[in-house]
Each structure stands twice: as C-alpha cells, then as structure tokens.
Amino acid sequence: MVSHSHENSHEIEIPEEISGLRMTRQRQEVYRILQQERNHPTANDVFMRVKDRLPNISLATVYNCLEALVQHGIIRQVNFDRESSRYCPNLNEHGHFHDEVTGVIHDVDFKPGVHLADVLNLPPGALIEDVEITLRGKITTP
Amino acid sequence: MVSHSHENSHEIEIPEEISGLRMTRQRQEVYRILQQERNHPTANDVFMRVKDRLPNISLATVYNCLEALVQHGIIRQVNFDRESSRYCPNLNEHGHFHDEVTGVIHDVDFKPGVHLADVLNLPPGALIEDVEITLRGKITTP
DNA sequence: ACAATAATTGGAATAGTTCTTGATATCAGA
DNA sequence: TCTGATATCAAGAACTATTCCAATTATTGT
Numbered sequence A, B: 001m002v003s004h005s006h007e008n009s010h011e012i013e014i015p016e017e018i019s020g021l022r023m024t025r026q027r028q029e030v031y032r033i034l035q036q037e038r039n040h041p042t043a044n045d046v047f048m049r050v051k052d053r054l055p056n057i058s059l060a061t062v063y064n065c066l067e068a069l070v071q072h073g074i075i076r077q078v079n080f081d082r083e084s085s086r087y088c089p090n091l092n093e094h095g096h097f098h099d100e101v102t103g104v105i106h107d108v109d110f111k112p113g114v115h116l117a118d119v120l121n122l123p124p125g126a127l128i129e130d131v132e133i134t135l136r137g138k139i140t141t142p
Numbered sequence C: 001a002c003a004a005t006a007a008t009t010g011g012a013a014t015a016g017t018t019c020t021t022g023a024t025a026t027c028a029g030a
Numbered sequence D: 001t002c003t004g005a006t007a008t009c010a011a012g013a014a015c016t017a018t019t020c021c022a023a024t025t026a027t028t029g030t
Helices: A025-036 A043-050 A059-071 B025-036 B043-050 B059-071
Strands: A076-078 A086-088 A094-099 A105-110 A126-139 B076-078 B086-088 B094-099 B105-110 B126-139
Touching: A025 A043, A025 A059, A043 A059, A059 A076, A059 A086, B025 B043, B025 B059, B043 B059, B059 B076, B059 B086
Parallel strands: A094 A126, B094 B126
Antiparallel strands: A076 A086, A094 A105, A126 B126, B076 B086, B094 B105
C-alpha cells in the first residue's frame, strides 16, 4: 500500500525511521504537518489538516502518532492551562508566549548563555528532565 | 448559620472579605485547607478534606470557591501537563518542580534579583500577565 | 421584614483524551 | 516466500476533569 517512490520531490522527505521510531505513513504525514505549520496546532487541528492526504485517518491515530513522536523526542507537547494540548517541532529549550488578544503563540528563547538552573533555586539534588515555561499576556504595538 | 464567635481560637482566622471577595463559610474553609496543606492539592483533594467540616459541600462549590479565589488573586492555579489543576496559596512569583518519583511538588523561587524578562527573548512589546514555570524530574540523594 | 442579589447544591452535560476491539500491515525467522 | 508474531490502525465506546444548569438557600440593602 505504501509507495516508496518520491511522490513529490519538492516536499519534505521524511526518513523511514527517526530515533528508533518506525515512521509509518500516518506518522510521516502528522510530522510533516507540524514541520509545515509552525502554529502549535492541537491534535484536532492536525487531524483536520492531515485528512487532505489520508482521508481515512482517525483522530485516535493522530493522538497515537503525536504521542509516539513525543515519546521519541521528535516533537514536544505544550500545554496552556487546561486547553487542548498543542504540539511543536521546535526541540530547542524554549518557552511560549500566548498572546491573549490574537491567540497566537510565540516561541520564546532564552537569551544566549542563560540556563534555567542558573536563575532558579532548585531543591538540592534536583535533576531536571523537562521544562515548561508558559507566559500569557498582550503585545502592545505603539 | 455562620457563627461569628471564635470557634477555635488556635485556628487561622480568615476575615469576612479578602480583596473584595465575600468570604463565605465555604470559601473560608477551602482557603483554610490551602493554607494548612501546602501540598498543592487538586480540587478533589480539597473536596475530600473540606467535607470534615462542611459535610454537605458539593464538588461544584469547591470548584466555584477555588475559581473565585483564583480570580481575586488570593490563590494560584497550577497545571502540570494534562493532570488535574492544583492550587497553591503562595503568591510570590515562583515555579514548581514535580518530583516524578515521589510525586511531591516543590515550590521553586528565582534567585534574588532575577526576573524572567531579563533572561528571555520576548517578542517586542510583550506585556506579561501570567507566568507558569513547571519542571519535571527526579531528586538524587547521594 | 422584603425584595434583590449572590452563592450553593446535585445532577446533567461537555470536551479532550484514552481505551478497547477487530482488522490490517509489517517484520523476523524458517 | 510462507508463517507466525508483533505493531499499527480505525471506529467508536469509555473515561475524567471540569463546567453548566435549574432549583434552593443565604445574604445584603432598603
């Protein structure tokens, strides 16, 4: 069923395996959408977009694919309060600024040389495995 | 129904109004629990604890009280991934370190003099209204 | 005390996500 | 290549935290 030919040579090529995760057709397409749309889509956003290419894909599969990609460190899951999870292909340590007015989510990098552990009073012996920095506010354009 | 006498003088006294919020009996008791148990309880944790003193309180009321307290800036709501929201009476700007092994959540303060805006490349014009810093990891005790 | 307003209750509804089951696809070894 | 084992997928049911709703109760201001 899966074609191994180069269907559209101008599109992003996704290898058949990333970080030990078998890249099935569904995972490829889900991943491709995250690479193309850097708008921090929700699972449902991805679901709607991916149906263009895989009309029979189910929402459960989108969730499965996203989870597999997250588990293998290929994408990141981002949560804002209790809203739907969003997904992000930017693997650099970064935070997110959520513009309350427009709803747009901006990636926020640390200034060069800054590391979180340098600015926080962590409990002794703390070994950080994951960081999530989320900011909410407005953008004033004077 | 509400007694205005000092029922137990050794207990925390909670005024009848905080920041413009009428402190009903239910809100008082919910708030008292947050002050006493600094374990970042969930709404359900609070519900179970508060039933000792208000056996007829409903979970919806606990949610209402927590929301009212959050809205008035008396407590903070904290979210870890997609888990139940937790609530925290510490109003200082701080983050949370979630110990994956024990499940304990530690408050994490900034080192003195550090401000988040100083270490992040925020989008131009960004006006931060709320910050959430959540860390996940282990604590090694050598 | 009375009317108006606010808060509480309990249950139903909602939304995002996960689970289950049966079908399909892929892989590894003979 | 065949065969069994394993992994993935689809569809829908189930789950869970939270919110909503309608009826009751409490509080406030006059």
